[in-house]
C-alpha cells in the first residue's frame with residue numbers, strides 16, 4: 001500500500017489528494033519520503049514564519065514540554081503572561097488592552113464574533129463583512145466568511161451576518177446604528193491576495209466610530225510581521241477595537257488569539273467564553289519565542305525588504321503568463337494572464353518548489369520571514385522553469401488545435 005492509498009482511505013474527504021508526503025524540513029526547505037528536496041514558498045500557509053526546525057522553535061518546545069505543557073485556564077503560567085504582554089505591545093493596545101487565547105484562527109474569530117454580540121446585543125444584531133473575505137471554517141467564522149459556496153452546504157448560518165462589496169461607498173451605504181461590528185481582512189489572502197482600496201481602513205474606522213460599531217481586523221494571515229509591519233492595519237495608522245491573530249505567531253505551532261483594544265477590552269466578563277487548551281504554556285512559550293526571534297532578528301524589516309526584492313525579480317521574469325503582483329511584504333499574489341495557476345503549482349512541485357493557488361489566476365507566495373538572497377534567486381529559477389513547463393504545454397495544446 002502506498003501513502004496515497006492510506007491517505008485516500010483514512011483522511012477526511014474535505015481536502016483534495018495530498019500532493020506529497022513530507023518527512024523533514026529545515027529552514028526554507030522540505031524533503032519528501034523519497035528524499036527529494038523542495039524550496040518551500042508556502043510555509044504551511046503563512047504559518048511557519050521562522051521556516052522549519054528553527055533552533056528557537058525546537059529549543060523552546062523541548063524546554064517548555066519538559067517544564068510545564070498545560071494546566072488549564074484555572075491557573076496562570078509565565079509564558080502566557082509574557083505572550084499577552086508582548087501581543088499588547090506589538091499591537092499597540094496600551095495598558096488597557098486584553099488578550100484571549102485560542103488554538104487556531106477560526107477560534108480567534110469565533111471569540112471576535114461573540115465579542116461583537118456582547119457589544120451589540122439585540123439592538124445591534126448586524127455584523128458586516130465583505131464579499132470574498134475569509135474568516136475560517138467553524139460555524140461562527142463561516143457565518144462571516146464572504147464566500148457563498150463555502151457557506152451553502154451548512155445553512156442556516158448564525159443570523160445577523162451580511163456581506164458587502166469592498167468599497168468605501170458600499171460600506172457607507174450599509175452602515176447604521178444597528179451594526180455591532182465590521183470585520184475586515186486587510187489583504188484577502190484566500191481570495192487571491194486582494195488588496196483593500198486606498199483609504200478603506202481609515203474610512204471604516206471613521207464609519208464604525210460614528211455608528212458605535214466595533215472595527216475588528218482579521219490579521220490571521222497578514223500578522224506577525226508578514227506585510228512589513230507587525231500587523232497590516234499599522235500601515236494605515238488606524239486603531240481598531242480588536243484584531244485576531246494566528247498562523248505566523250506560532251511559527252508552526254497551533255495557536256490563535258483575540259487582542260482587544262481598550263474600547264472593547266471589558267466586554268467579556270466571567271463565564272462568557274473559554275477554551276481548555278487556549279493559552280496553554282507550551283503554545284504560548286513557543287509563540288512568545290517566535291515573536292521574540294522575529295523582533296531580535298529584525299524579520300519584520302526583512303519581510304518588507306525581501307518582499308520588494310521578490311516583486312522586482314518577478315517583474316523581470318520574461319513570461320506572458322505573469323501579469324503583476326498584489327499584496328504587501330512577503331504576502332505576494334502573482335497575478336496570471338491565463339487561468340493556469342493549478343498547472344503552475346503542479347509543475348512547480350515537479351521542479352521542487354512548493355507554492356499554492358488560491359484561485360485559477362493567482363499564485364500565492366508566503367515564504368518564511370527568514371528568507372534571504374539565496375532563496376529568492378532559487379525561487380526565481382524554479383518558478384521560471386515551472387512557467388516554461390506550462391508554456392510548453394499550452395503551445396502543444398494550441399498546436400494540436402490547428403488542423404493538419
Ligand SMILES: *Cc1c(COP(=O)(O)O)cnc(C)c1O
Pocket residue numbers: 104105106107109134135136137185189190218219220221246247
Ligand atoms: C487562515 C485564516 C483563517 C482561519 O484560520 P485557521 O487557523 O485555519 O482556523 C481566518 N482568517 C484568515 C484571514 C485566514 O487567513
